Amino acid sequence: MPKKEPQTQSVLADLPPAKSIVKLAIPATLALLAKAVYNLVDTAYIGMLRSDIALTAVGVTVPLLLIMVSIENIFAAGAAVLAGRQLGAKDSEGASRTATTIIGVSVIIGTVLSIGGIVFLEPLMRAFGASDASLPLAKDYAFWMFIAALANLPAQSMNCAARAESSVKISSVAVITGALLNVVLDPVFMFDWGLNMGVEGASLATTVSQFVTFFILTWFYASGRSIIKIKRKAFRPSWQLIKTVAVIGIPTAVIQICLSVVASLTNVAAAGLPQSDEIIAAYGVVQRLILIGCYVIMGFMQGYQPVASFAFGARNEDRFHQSVRFALKGSLLLTVLVAAVYILLSRPLILLFNQNPVIVEYGKQLLISQVALYPAFGLCYMMTITYQTIGASRYGLFLSLIRQGLFFIPFILALPRFFGVTGIYLSQPAADVLTILVCLCSIKSMKATASRNMAEV
Numbered sequence: 001m002p003k004k005e006p007q008t009q010s011v012l013a014d015l016p017p018a019k020s021i022v023k024l025a026i027p028a029t030l031a032l033l034a035k036a037v038y039n040l041v042d043t044a045y046i047g048m049l050r051s052d053i054a055l056t057a058v059g060v061t062v063p064l065l066l067i068m069v070s071i072e073n074i075f076a077a078g079a080a081v082l083a084g085r086q087l088g089a090k091d092s093e094g095a096s097r098t099a100t101t102i103i104g105v106s107v108i109i110g111t112v113l114s115i116g117g118i119v120f121l122e123p124l125m126r127a128f129g130a131s132d133a134s135l136p137l138a139k140d141y142a143f144w145m146f147i148a149a150l151a152n153l154p155a156q157s158m159n160c161a162a163r164a165e166s167s168v169k170i171s172s173v174a175v176i177t178g179a180l181l182n183v184v185l186d187p188v189f190m191f192d193w194g195l196n197m198g199v200e201g202a203s204l205a206t207t208v209s210q211f212v213t214f215f216i217l218t219w220f221y222a223s224g225r226s227i228i229k230i231k232r233k234a235f236r237p238s239w240q241l242i243k244t245v246a247v248i249g250i251p252t253a254v255i256q257i258c259l260s261v262v263a264s265l266t267n268v269a270a271a272g273l274p275q276s277d278e279i280i281a282a283y284g285v286v287q288r289l290i291l292i293g294c295y296v297i298m299g300f301m302q303g304y305q306p307v308a309s310f311a312f313g314a315r316n317e318d319r320f321h322q323s324v325r326f327a328l329k330g331s332l333l334l335t336v337l338v339a340a341v342y343i344l345l346s347r348p349l350i351l352l353f354n355q356n357p358v359i360v361e362y363g364k365q366l367l368i369s370q371v372a373l374y375p376a377f378g379l380c381y382m383m384t385i386t387y388q389t390i391g392a393s394r395y396g397l398f399l400s401l402i403r404q405g406l407f408f409i410p411f412i413l414a415l416p417r418f419f420g421v422t423g424i425y426l427s428q429p430a431a432d433v434l435t436i437l438v439c440l441c442s443i444k445s446m447k448a449t450a451s452r453n454m455a456e457v
Helices: 004-014 017-047 052-060 062-088 092-119 121-127 135-164 168-190 198-222 239-271 276-313 317-344 346-351 357-371 375-389 393-419 421-456
Strands: none
Touching (some): 017 168, 017 317, 062 135, 062 375, 239 375, 239 421, 276 346, 317 346, 317 421
């Protein structure tokens, strides 16, 4: 312990902000990309079943996946910011209480979510766009996703606590181990030479792997190696603490919730078009590919957030603004690179998961349309994180709502009715144009609010 704390303080307080962010962002991004492997590996192996209905069924569960991630983020992201501020103010006991309490609350929420999801499984799948043909397989896949919630929610909270203290190495080891295990277990559970469980086997393999990640993180905190201590006496839930964490975390979670709503509405819009099953199958593949791009940006932001939170809590205004400038440039650069890769390799990427020429063509066009103005996502997400960090969560909440909520939803409800599948292609770029305009108008206000709130901390 005595040796580790100075190292953490050095990363968060002493290294140049750009180096601190990169040092924390690289392992965080690798861990998130490993997490993306869960979904891509499932989709790739399911594509080997040579069943378009199986791929459609998995596509139907994309909104469910995004909802679960959003629920994880409400408390986990909020706890990371608050604990980071507390560490910056040299309140390690407060950080331990925050993390312990939120992990305990995550266990309770995960249990409720698991039971409720299983009870209402069929109506949920119907609401997400499942047809009579895809419903049975969608239910098989979603059942184990709800079981996984028992491990995923507390694991994400532990992950964020590790991020707040810059212990990203254990986070990376836990997530990457689970991802590699999933690669091995998927074919064993799915195919006839193994357990022959098909689509359900893919979901079960993922669930087993995610429990392994949970147990690795639990061991880390139980061993006493962490700076933030997870201990029974630190579990002191209060309305004020939960409210504070939730207010900080909701903007990040809302981004995920909006992605889920968008995925569901897109499936519903596609359901009224010719070749609807093929469009939904293609969109399911595209959404999983898009998650990789999202995780690249989120990983970078996970490097930025603890550095900015620590500087804000320590009232180091110069360091805070240096962090903001670097994060702004970095998020824009990364989104441009992600967009370029997806546009140039759109067809080969879809072919990795399905060889049906109809699905491939829909998938190519959908992928290009999703990333045509992808810097809107990086800019909006970076500013949402910053507003969270400086205690202006209401405006952060507004920013988190605009891209995939206030702007996208009207377009996806209206454009496909007039232009068919072309309307689906146009909806995201139209929303992104408006998002960029709002964010550019908010940058000056963000800087002024940060300086004012820092003086009041």
